[in-house]
Amino acid sequence: xxxxxxxxxxxxxxxxxxxxxxxxxxxxxxxxxxxxxxxxxxxxxxxxxxxxxxxxxxxxxxxxxx
Numbered sequence: 001x002x003x004x005x006x007x008x009x010x011x012x013x014x015x016x017x018x019x020x021x022x023x024x025x026x027x028x029x030x031x032x033x034x035x036x037x038x039x040x041x042x043x044x045x046x047x048x049x050x051x052x053x054x055x056x057x058x059x060x061x062x063x064x065x066x
Contacts, residue, residue, distance in 0.1 A: 002046045007054050008037050010066045018062075025062065032057030 001009075011029060015022050030036045033054045058066050 001042050002044055003051050004040050004044050004046055004054070005042050007051060007058075007066050008040045011037070011054075011058060011062075014058075014062060014064055014066070020062075028061045029054070029057045032060055 011026070012022070014020075015025050026037050030038075033050070033056075035050060035053075037054075055066055058064055
């Protein structure tokens, strides 16, 4: 698995732990990151810039670090 998929998995775990609305939260994070998380699959190639943007978006939207 790639780093982007691992990050997506961690986000989904955080959403479940915090009992957040998954659609709303994933949408907000995706908008902040600049790409839709629904398109991140196990075989999605790693992109350091996307990973950095995703980490920043999670911090802003969820107040968490992945």
